[in-house]
Structure formats: C-alpha cells, structure tokens
Amino acid sequence: MSADAPLLEVRNLKKHYPITEGVLKRQVGNVRAVDGISFAVDRGETVGLVGESGCGKSTAATSLLRLEEPTDGEVLFEGRDITGYDDAELKRFRREAQMIFQDPTSSFDPRMSIGESVAEPLTVHGMRDRERRRRIVEDLLERVGLSAGDIDRYPHEFSGGQKQRIALARALVLNPKLIVADEPVSALDVSIQAEILSLMKDVQEEFGLGMLFISHDLSVVREICDRVAVMYLGEIVEFARTGDLFENPQHPYTRALLSSIPQPDPTKRGSAIELTGDVPSPSNPPSGCRFHTRCPEVIPPDDYEFEQEAWRSVMDLRGRLARDGVDAAAVREFVASETDQSPESVPTERIEREVRREFDIPDSLSDARAESVLSEALGLLANGDQSEARALLAEEFETVCETTAPELRRTPAGHTASCHLVDETQSVSTPSTSD
Numbered sequence: 001m002s003a004d005a006p007l008l009e010v011r012n013l014k015k016h017y018p019i020t021e022g023v024l025k026r027q028v029g030n031v032r033a034v035d036g037i038s039f040a041v042d043r044g045e046t047v048g049l050v051g052e053s054g055c056g057k058s059t060a061a062t063s064l065l066r067l068e069e070p071t072d073g074e075v076l077f078e079g080r081d082i083t084g085y086d087d088a089e090l091k092r093f094r095r096e097a098q099m100i101f102q103d104p105t106s107s108f109d110p111r112m113s114i115g116e117s118v119a120e121p122l123t124v125h126g127m128r129d130r131e132r133r134r135r136i137v138e139d140l141l142e143r144v145g146l147s148a149g150d151i152d153r154y155p156h157e158f159s160g161g162q163k164q165r166i167a168l169a170r171a172l173v174l175n176p177k178l179i180v181a182d183e184p185v186s187a188l189d190v191s192i193q194a195e196i197l198s199l200m201k202d203v204q205e206e207f208g209l210g211m212l213f214i215s216h217d218l219s220v221v222r223e224i225c226d227r228v229a230v231m232y233l234g235e236i237v238e239f240a241r242t243g244d245l246f247e248n249p250q251h252p253y254t255r256a257l258l259s260s261i262p263q264p265d266p267t268k269r270g271s272a273i274e275l276t277g278d279v280p281s282p283s284n285p286p287s288g289c290r291f292h293t294r295c296p297e298v299i300p301p302d303d304y305e306f307e308q309e310a311w312r313s314v315m316d317l318r319g320r321l322a323r324d325g326v327d328a329a330a331v332r333e334f335v336a337s338e339t340d341q342s343p344e345s346v347p348t349e350r351i352e353r354e355v356r357r358e359f360d361i362p363d364s365l366s367d368a369r370a371e372s373v374l375s376e377a378l379g380l381l382a383n384g385d386q387s388e389a390r391a392l393l394a395e396e397f398e399t400v401c402e403t404t405a406p407e408l409r410r411t412p413a414g415h416t417a418s419c420h421l422v423d424e425t426q427s428v429s430t431p432s433t434s435d
C-alpha cells in the first residue's frame with residue numbers, strides 16, 4: 001500500500017458487453033456501457049457519480065469492484081491494481097470495499113434474522129466466535145439508529161428506511177475503507193431520504209470511509225458529496241468540487257441537469273433547459289462529442305451565422321435524416337388530406353414549411369447564405385432526394401462537435417470538463433483523476 005496514493009483510483013476503466021446474434025452467438029457489436037472513465041476517491045471523501053438512467057453508473061460500480069470483469073483499464077486500491085488480483089487477494093479486497101444497493105428489500109434473505117444477515121460477512125471471513133459476532137452486530141445496529149434488541153427480528157418487520165439502515169450496518173461489519181453506494185435512497189420516500197443521507201454522512205465521518213455515491217438525483221448528490229463526476233453515455237464529461245459544480249457548471253450537459261432540479265426559492269428559479277432527442281444507444285454512440293446530438297449549445301459551423309436555437313433545430317433535422325429519415329411522401333399525404341387536395345398538387349414549398357414546423361426551424365434563417373443551403377436541402381427532401389439532402393447539410397453545416405471528441409481539460413474555473421466550448425488552460429493528457 002502507498003500512503004500518498006488515493007484510496008481508490010480508477011484509470012480509463014471500460015466495460016463493453018458483447019451483442020450477439022443467432023444460434024452461434026456471433027458477436028455483431030458492443031454495448032459500450034462504460035467507455036474509459038477516470039477518477040479518484042480519497043480517504044474520508046465522498047465522490048458522486050451522476051447521470052441519466054443508462055449512462056453506465058451501475059456498470060462502473062460493479063466493474064470497479066470486480067463484481068464483473070472490466071474490459072480494460074486499471075483500478076488502484078491504495079495504490080495496488082486490483083484488476084490482476086487472484087481469488088484470495090480479491091476476497092481480501094472485498095472486505096475493504098463494500099457495496100450498498102438501491103433496493104433494501106431484495107438485499108435480505110427473508111428467512112434470516114437481521115442479526116444473521118448482518119453477521120454473515122463475519123462468518124464468511126472466518127469469525128467463529130458466535131458471542132463476539134453478536135456483540136459486534138448489536139453495536140452496529142445501535143450506530144445506525146436501530147436498537148440492539150432488533151437483532152432477532154426479521155426483514156419484513158422493518159420499513160424500507162430501516163432496512164437501508166440494516167444494509168449499512170452489514171456493509172460496515174467488516175470495517176471497510178470504501179463503500180460504493182448505488183442509488184441508496186432512490187427507493188425510499190422523500191421524507192426518509194434525508195434521514196438516511198444524514199446517517200450515511202455521520203457514519204462516513206465516524207469511520208473515516210471513502211465513499212462512491214451513485215445517483216441520478218443531483219439534489220441528493222449535493223447533500224452528501226465532496227466532489228462530483230457527471231457521466232454521459234459511458235464517459236465522464238465533468239468532474240469538480242460539489243460547490244463549484246453547482247455554482248459554475250462548465251459542461252452544457254451539467255448545466256442541463258442542474259436546470260431541471262426543482263428549486264424551492266422562486267427568486268432562484270431559472271427555466272429548465274430542455275434536452276431534445278433521446279439518449280443515443282451506447283452500442284452506437286455519436287461521433288465527436290457524444291452529447292452533440294442533444295446539446296443546446298452545440299457549436300454552429302464556422303462559415304455561417306446561426307441563432308443558437310435555430311442551429312439546434314437544424315441539427316435535430318440532420319440527426320433525424322441520419323437516423324430514421326424524414327418521410328416526405330407521408331408529409332405530402334398529410335398536407336393533402338388536411339387541405340382536401342390530391343397529393344400531386346401539394347406544392348413543394350408547403351412540404352418544406354411542414355418540415356420546418358416539425359423541427360421548430362424558423363421560416364427563414366437570419367443568415368441568407370445559411371438559408372439558401374437549408375432551402376436547397378429542404379427542396380431535395382421534399383422531392384424525395386433524402387440522401388442528397390442529408391449529404392448537402394452534412395457538408396455545409398459540419399460542426400466541430402461531431403467531428404472531434406473534446407478532451408478532458410482543466411477549465412479556468414478549476415473543473416475538469418470535456419467540451420469544445422471550454423477555454424483550455426491545461427490539457428489533461430491522461431484522463432483526469434482529480435479535479
């Protein structure tokens with residue numbers, strides 16, 4: 001063990017799941033659930049991992065604990081890489097790094113008393129003395145706010161919040177140095193969440209634990225974390241001290257997430273930033289910056305003057321043309337039925353107008369040159385030349401966000417973020433492990 005090394009250091013961790021097809025299970029692709037993340041957790045520190053459902057948070061947790069094998073990368077625990085550990089070393093590591101899951105009900109065997117459940121890891125790790133086990137468990141139950149007398153009761157006798165207290169006691173029983181908590185309060189009533197968070201905070205301070213706290217809920221993360229890593233589609237896009245992240249988010253995705261947190265104080269309420277489009281699939285992530293297909297701040301092409309909202313809308317049209325296409329014939333049919341005329345007599349301009357309306361594109365772009373490219377493309381589209389329309393828009397309206405993946409950089413505000421909009425002061429050559 002190295003005294004200066006962080007408690008946990010994750011370097012370029014990847015977990016890809018194969019996609020197979022047919023009876024022969026031929027591999028036809030990969031789900032890139034976690035795709036090269038790096039961060040560190042110090043002793044006594046809580047680091048949050050946040051992002052929308054499906055961005056890879058749980059996979060990051062299970063891979064870094066080797067509950068499933070990572071595809072690539074290093075996980076250093078007190079300076080030693082656990083990815084090469086044999087079974088005996090892994091068993092030792094598992095004493096020191098414990099996990100808490102979202103659903104406290106399924107965490108317990110209903111046939112075992114909670115005393116037996118909490119003591120189980122002690123038995124597995126060789127503590128034979130029954131009386132000693134009992135004393136340890138009674139003490140822990142009291143520390144997590146239950147009573148020693150609860151030891152012989154069964155899981156169904158406890159509420160969700162109480163069960164999460166018991167899960168915490170079980171995680172603590174082997175005196176670990178690290179706890180990985182995956183959405184530990186998401187299944188609980190809001191009124192109970194604050195109690196459990198405050199308990200986790202107390203316990204973390206008392207035991208000097210490092211904690212990785214996974215949540216989709218930024219307001220929960222704000223309560224408990226010292227630093228926060230924001231994940232999008234398998235990558236970390238921003239990493240910063242919690243206060244800095246909330247006060248001065250550097251990545252447009254972080255800004256969008258923050259804007260959607262309900263704000264009780266009306267004077268501080270801003271408008272929620274709406275993210276257009278679905279989260280793309282991690283089996284086929286977008287080129288360049290993975291967020292560019294939804295980013296409200298996606299950078300317009302150098303050669304044209306765009307208003308940002310109109311540019312986002314044009315990008316949405318481009319995205320649709322690239323993915324599923326726009327069915328101009330169906331638009332023609334629709335207009336024909338609305339206006340009581342035959343499809344052949346619907347003028348091309350009317351179809352173009354409908355497409356603009358569907359994508360919230362203004363009737364005319366402010367830059368006349370950009371407008372002329374767009375109308376030419378819409379004309380092609382209305383006449384059924386979809387691939388030509390797509391190619392024209394791709395060629396004329398190319399953005400750096402789709403061509404080049406932004407590096408994680410230290411921003412002037414002291415965060416680490418990967419966005420072309422961020423002024424660089426320092427490029428982080430190996431992905432950052434600290435903020």
Ligand SMILES: Nc1ncnc2c1ncn2[C@@H]1O[C@H](COP(=O)(O)OP(=O)(O)OP(=O)(O)O)[C@@H](O)[C@H]1O
Binds near residue numbers: 017032033053059216
């Ligand atoms: N065993 C698996 N095989 C294939 N794909 C998987 C597997 N496990 C997870 N995935 C995929 O990996 C991606 C990341 O999933 P993960 O559960 O880690 O995300 P998450 O951020 O924790 O989301 P949630 O909060 O909904 O659990 C998702 O697209 C998911 O469908």
